[in-house]
Amino acid sequence: MSAMMTAADRPGIDGGDPLGGDPEARAAAYSTCLAYSGTWQREGSVVTHKLTDSLYPNWSGTVQPRSIEERAGDLVLRTPQQGPQAAVNEIIWARPTPAVD
Numbered sequence: 001m002s003a004m005m006t007a008a009d010r011p012g013i014d015g016g017d018p019l020g021g022d023p024e025a026r027a028a029a030y031s032t033c034l035a036y037s038g039t040w041q042r043e044g045s046v047v048t049h050k051l052t053d054s055l056y057p058n059w060s061g062t063v064q065p066r067s068i069e070e071r072a073g074d075l076v077l078r079t080p081q082q083g084p085q086a087a088v089n090e091i092i093w094a095r096p097t098p099a100v101d
Helices: 023-030
Strands: 002-006 033-043 046-054 063-071 074-078 090-093
Touching: none
Parallel strands: none
Antiparallel strands: 002 033, 033 046, 046 063, 063 074, 074 090
């Protein structure tokens, strides 16, 4: 599995080199993106991601549980709250509506 979450309205970086430009602009842009990959296993209302790689290096080799639920026909994964001020992220998968001819 792989996941990538980005904030809306991310700032751009001047130039055509993903590793170039102003270091502060790169840090601002890259701090609004999180990506990881690995394997997954679902047990009831929890899906466990066993990460092999992550844009956040500290997560590589870790296990990340996510609650999972169906909501109005969509599949919703939610991160656990890591502290009283921490954000809880949701990823929602929706099935496309079939095209009508």
